Amino acid sequence: xxxxxxxxxxxxxxxxxxxxxxxxxxxxxxxxxxxxxxxxxxxxxxxxxxxxxxxxxxxxxxxxxxxxxxxxxxxxxxxxxxxxxxxxxxxxxxxxxxxxxxxxxxxxxxxxxxxxxxxxxxxxxxxxxxxxxxxxxxxxxxxxxxxxxxxxxxxxxxxxxxxxxxxxxxxxxxxxxxxxxxxxxxxxxxxxxxxxxxxxxxxxxxxxxxxxxxxxxxxxxxxxxxxxxxxxxxxxxx
Amino acid sequence: xxxxxxxxxxxxxxxxxxxxxxxxxxxxxxxxxxxxxxxxxxxxxxxxxxxxxxxxxxxxxxxxxxxxxxxxxxxxxxxxxxxxxxxxxxxxxxxxxxxxxxxxxx
Numbered sequence: 001x002x003x004x005x006x007x008x009x010x011x012x013x014x015x016x017x018x019x020x021x022x023x024x025x026x027x028x029x030x031x032x033x034x035x036x037x038x039x040x041x042x043x044x045x046x047x048x049x050x051x052x053x054x055x056x057x058x059x060x061x062x063x064x065x066x067x068x069x070x071x072x073x074x075x076x077x078x079x080x081x082x083x084x085x086x087x088x089x090x091x092x093x094x095x096x097x098x099x100x101x102x103x104x105x106x107x108x109x110x111x112x113x114x115x116x117x118x119x120x121x122x123x124x125x126x127x128x129x130x131x132x133x134x135x136x137x138x139x140x141x142x143x144x145x146x147x148x149x150x151x152x153x154x155x156x157x158x159x160x161x162x163x164x165x166x167x168x169x170x171x172x173x174x175x176x177x178x179x180x181x182x183x184x185x186x187x188x189x190x191x192x193x194x195x196x197x198x199x200x201x202x203x204x205x206x207x208x209x210x211x212x213x214x215x216x217x218x219x220x221x222x223x224x225x226x227x228x229x230x231x232x233x234x235x236x237x238x
Numbered sequence: 239x240x241x242x243x244x245x246x247x248x249x250x251x252x253x254x255x256x257x258x259x260x261x262x263x264x265x266x267x268x269x270x271x272x273x274x275x276x277x278x279x280x281x282x283x284x285x286x287x288x289x290x291x292x293x294x295x296x297x298x299x300x301x302x303x304x305x306x307x308x309x310x311x312x313x314x315x316x317x318x319x320x321x322x323x324x325x326x327x328x329x330x331x332x333x334x335x336x337x338x339x340x341x342x343x344x
Contacts, residue, residue, distance in 0.1 A: 030325065030326065030327075033325075033326070033327040034326055034327070037326075037327065037330065047243070048239065048240070048243075050239050051239055051240070051243050051244070051247060054239065054244070054247050055247045055250065055251075058247060058248070058250075058251035059247070059250045059251050059254050060254075061254050063282065063286075064250070064254065067285070067289055068246075068250060070293070072243060072246060078242065078245060078246040078249060079249075081246050081249070081250065082246065082249035082250055082252075082253050083253075084285075085249075085250040085253050085254060086253035086254070086256070086257065087281065087285060088281075088282065088285050089253070089254045089257040089258075090257055090278055090281050091257075091278050091279065091281055091282055092254070092257035092258045093257055093260075093261055093270070093278055094270060094275055094278040094279060095258075096257075096258055096259070096260070096261040096262040097261040097262075097269065097270050098269070099262065100261060100262045100263075100264065100265045101265065103262070103265070104265050111262065111263055112259060112263065114262070115255070115258045115259040115262040115263065116255065116258060116259075118258045118262070167341075168338065168341070169334065169338050170308070170312065170333075170334040170335065170336070170337035170338035170341065171334060173308075173309050173312050173333065173334055173337045174330055174334050175290075175293065176289075176290040176291075176293040176294050176309070176313065177312060177313070177316040177329070177330045177333045177334060178326070178330055179286045179287070179289055179290035179293075180286075180287070180290050180313055180316045180317045180320060181316050181317070181319065181320035181326050181329040181330055181333075182282075182286055182320070182326070183282075183283060183286040183287050183290070183320070184316075184317045184318075184319075184320025184321040185320045185321070185323060185326070186282070186283055187283070187321060191280075192280075192283055195280050195283050195284050196283050196284065196286075196287045197287070198284075199283070199284035199285070199287050199288040200287035200288065200290075200291035201291075202288070203287070203288035203289070203291055203292050204291055204292050204295055204296055207292035207296050207299055208296055208299060208300075208301060211299060215288060215292055216285060216288050216289045217285075219284065219288035220281060220284045220285035220288045220289075221281070221284070222284075223280075223284035223288070224277055224280035224281045224283065224284035224285075225277060227276075227277075227280045227283075227284070228273055228274075228276040228277035228280055229273070229277075231276060231280075233272030233273050233275065233276045
């Protein structure tokens with residue numbers, strides 16, 4: 001028996017796991033709904049249930065999956081889909097670096113699996129509860145959030161197949177609607193508005209002259225890069 | 239599972255794991271430089287509109303000509319609802335419903 005469970009971080013693993021799960025319950029309805037919307041739209045876009053399930057388990061990062069589905073449906077080059085996925089998920093570097101010290105005393109063999117469950121919601125819960133974050137609380141949250149995510153995708157996949165004529169119900173507009181809602185909810189300060197607006201204008205200009213999907217990665221990296229270069233780095237946690 | 243889609247998903251999975259695992263496994267004790275951290279935080283704010291706005295305003299690389307286009311009003315609606323912190327499902331359902339309604343009327 002290696003150093004488990006008591007020396008792995010928190011004093012009481014069971015208490016931490018439970019606290020993380022309870023703290024995450026408030027987010028379960030929105031994760032469930034978000035994931036169900038993803039499953040439903042992915043079916044409507046022509047992905048098969050097994051493909052949706054494989055993507056949700058192996059990638060397990062909602063925003064990037066939303067981004068990839070209309071690209072796959074439109075027949076985009078796999079390299080473009082993969083590169084776009086990478087860029088959308090680059091924010092994980094920030095979360096991984098912040099969480100890593102909390103897992104210093106965990107068995108090495110666990111870490112490749114724990115890395116895979118890094119997600120926005122559990123990160124936010126763990127870092128707002130304590131600094132450094134409690135690893136058990138984080139795992140309790142991740143188990144709850146990802147169960148809701150996978151359950152929601154399954155539910156949405158089952159229900160999405162029931163709709164026949166998606167354009168009649170405006171469902172083709174649902175993908176850009178999700179993206180706009182996600183970004184609008186994150187705009188807090190003037191810098192955020194400038195980055196988002198600049199990216200929109202730049203992407204539009206590129207999309208009109210350059211075929212393919214390059215405008216997403218180019219405008220995304222350039223606008224955020226300019227924002228970080230010219231803006232003032234601040235001390236907020238995320 | 240179609241082969242090309244399966245390979246795309248596998249590539250997405252590897253690319254995503256490469257954003258999660260390296261710094262986590264290195265057990266980075268030091269925080270990232272503040273400007274790099276800021277950049278990583280701003281990327282989704284830039285990628286999402288870079289994706290959505292051309293889908294709405296220039297589908298297929300061609301600018302939308304008419305201000306009466308239903309998706310324009312859907313986009314304005316969902317953005318305002320999102321900025322007001324209305325729940326994602328409600329915002330999207332409202333905007334999608336508006337687009338369906340305008341299409342039915344038009």
